[in-house]
Amino acid sequence: MSTELPLQGLRILELADGQGESCGRLLADLGADVVMIEPFEGSPARKQAPLFEGVSLYFETHAANKQSLCLDLNSGEGRQQFATLCSQSDILVEARRFDDAAERQTELKVLREQFPKLIILSLSDFGLTGPYANYRGSNALYLALAGVLARSGIEGERPLLPPGDLACEATAIQAAWVTLLAYWQRLHTHQGNLLDFSVFEATAQILDPGLGVTGSGAAGRSATEIAPYGRPPVGKIYPIFPCADGYVRICILNPRQWRGMCGWLGDDHPFTDPAYEYIGKRYKVIEEINALIADLFSQQKAEALVAEGQRRGVPIAAVATPAQVFSDKHFQARGAFTPIEVNGKQALTPSGYLEINDRRIGLRSRAPECGGNSDLPVHWRQASRSEGLEESSAKAADRRPLSGLRILDLGVIVAGAELGRIFADQGAEVIKVENKAFPDGLRQSSRKVPISQSFAQGSRNKLSFGLNLRDPEGLSYFKELVKQSDAVFTNFKPGTLESLGIGYETLKALNPGIVLVESSALGHTGPLAKSMGYGPLVRAASGLTGLWRYPELDDSYSDSITIFPDHFVARLAGTAVLSALIERRRTGVGARICVSQAEAILNTLATQFTRESLQNGTLKPLGNIGEFNAPSNIYPCAGDDLWCVIDVQTDEQWRALCLAMGRDDLAADEMLTSAEGRIAQREQIDQAVSAWTGTQDPNAIMETLQGKGIPAAAMQRLTEFDENPHFQRRGFFRHFVQPGFPETLQTENGPVSFSELPEPVINPAPFQGQHTRELASRLLRLGEKEIDVLVEKGVLETIEEDYKELVNAD
Helix, strand or coil, X not given: CCCCCCCCCCEEEEEECCCCHHHHHHHHHCCCEEEEEECCCCCHHHHCCCEECCEEHHHHXXXXXXXXXXXXXCCHHHHHHHHHHHHXXXXXXEXXXXXXXXXXXXXXXXHHHHCCXXXXXXXXXXXXXXXXXXXXXXXXXXXXXXXCHHHCCCCCCXXXXXXXXXXXXXXXXXXXXXXXXXXXXXXXHCCCEEEEEEHHHHHHHHCCCCCCCCCHHHCCCCHHHHCCXXXXXXXXXXXXXXXXXXXXXXXXCCHHHHHHHHHHHCCXXXXXXXXXXXXXXXXXXXXXXXXXXXXXXXXXXXXHHHHHHHHHCCCEEECCCHHHHHHCHHHHHHCCEEXXXXXXXXXXXXXXXXXXXXXXXXXXXXXXXXXXXCCHHHHCCCCCHHHHHCCCCCCCCCCCXXXXXXXEECCCHHHHHHHHHHHHHCCCEEEEEECCCCCCHHHCCCCCCCCCHHHHHHHCCCEEEEECCCCHHHHHHHHHHHXXXXXXXXXXXXXXXXHHCCCHHHHHHHCCCCEEEEEECCCCCCCCXXXXXCHHHHHHHCCHHHHCCCCCCCCCCCCCCCCCCHHHHHHHHHHHHHHHHHHHHHHCCCEEEEEXXXXXXXXXXXXXXXXXXXXXXXXXXXXXXXXXXXXEEEEECCCCCCEEEEXXXXXXXXXXXXXXXXXXXXXXXXXXXXXXXXXXXXXHHHHHHHHHHCCCCHHHHHHHHHHCCCCEEECCCHHHHHHCHHHHHCCCEEEECCCCCCCCEEEECCCCCECCCCCCCCCCCCCCCCCHHHHHHHHHCCCHHHHHHXXXXXXXXXXXXXXXXXXXXX
């Protein structure tokens, strides 16, 4: 097993100034040599809030494991040095803020022509083209325009921004996925790439997408189908109950879980009838049932409730506070946090997003001193490691990036479906191995066909192979497939593969090059490793649920409709898989990748948790305010439940806003000329801004203010996506025909709107067992009679006769 990190030797230049640095950080964690190119006065990110005794905690958490080189890119000498570095590099991550997108695009195209093998990731607010190209963005704006804000909060209240910087952090991981995808393509074609990556569009794909896979509670419907016009009611399916020392959340969905809860309530309650094992029956009286549970939990402590729930098979988690997250025995056992020194003080910061071969992929070195690697150009004169790995001859430019890879996909529900889907979209042969005795929950549908819209979105382009892994003969055929495959994807409860006899050691013995992904709720080790992996419980345990509420309402937890981090975790795992495949080209050895969904959330909040460890009480619900400037909030507009976000970030933008509102008096107020002064008068300012926005259309406000360089956005609903001019101009949507559906289904396009990667070829999701015969013949060399016998024995499963006509018809 290699002791090197998978991307060791990969050379990456980073030009960023406070946006997108998590992309380079993850690639650096994975072993790449990531060099920040900074001006001699230092990157603006070195001064980005929050500060601790003058030190930017954003920079400390986003520049770790990187190197620093100072260049004056406005001088001839600096530009020449930069050109030399580009000629010696594999990837350029360019995430600076420009005033003119067209000028930026021209500059990047020149670089693309000058360095034909260089992968250039251009990460920007809205992309290099389209009607929003010159708009200024921020985390709050992306959430507003991407349809997240409109659904966040609780019924009867104002919309509520999710905590932290989820949009910025999650999309940066998608940027890392796209970057390695382009690099993998380069290894086969010798061609570089210019990737026009829009944070806004990525937010619409990775945070509760309107067109993507939805969770179990959606019953197979799309997010658009179930999205209310306003905020959803307080969650009943994933309820939260007060207890003696805080709150706990439960997720009781299937009959077995209800039997555990029913027994916990005792023998004398009115819902012991077995009919209540079915969620539809139970939901009709859910308020009465929840009242009984609330009474049972009220006098007990969270830790005891979690332990008892574990014993009874009832999915449960504490709604953790930051202090409880730091002291959590499971997180401590897993080393989820690690010490880091900040200005002479010891802080705690999340240890890293994932593990590869039982090694934490995370913090190795602190953020560098400005220009601390001035001798780097000398060291980089030697060829990079990756140059010797390229194919001897280039292939066609329209090659699908992951063609030639074969994936055995055991993943289910959202995170499992998405990981296989993003590989299938890019040309990998993804074989969904499934069995009717244990169906993927996403197949549930109110339609006459066993394919929901959610399943169609998450399993498009896949092949379905019906196989009974609990039969010894079926297991032997799976092992034969492993020998011919590149990766196995799972999101089972830890230990499931071992219980089936196909744990990593077995898989590796069959195929030393196999890459195994094991995604789980809380990780594959630790006292709570085998907890049920429901997203609402993951969010509760990681502290996200406790932060996602209105500051003035203690029990207003508002994350019941989100399915974060499922789509995000799929991109995270995908990035790790590509890094392992890149390393395998050199060593011939695969890897075991383990992802904890809870720790993925912790790492998106790395800056905030690091600050909390130094300044207790800073990590708390903030509602909709931007902590470090004002005005920065959501504001009511004319009409029914219409809102806009205005996110002033500089003193110049404040003056421009005052002029736009016709408030010369505010512009002249010396107490409001600085961010500190405006924060002190936040309430007064918000009242003035609300009075102005309350009489106007939100889209008009966005257009007016963005035209003056002020970050502003209308709150967009999922039902408005089709009419969004920026989505339309940038080819955000695609359509496909799914057999059994009378209407064409709309879906998202690829993970980056414009690049030299081919667009995904979109084929429908398969019926269960649809490709069993073809795969058994092609890969297992079985004849028709042998297949018939195995189907009769229940080892193999094929598509039901009723659905063959639908497949053939389409």
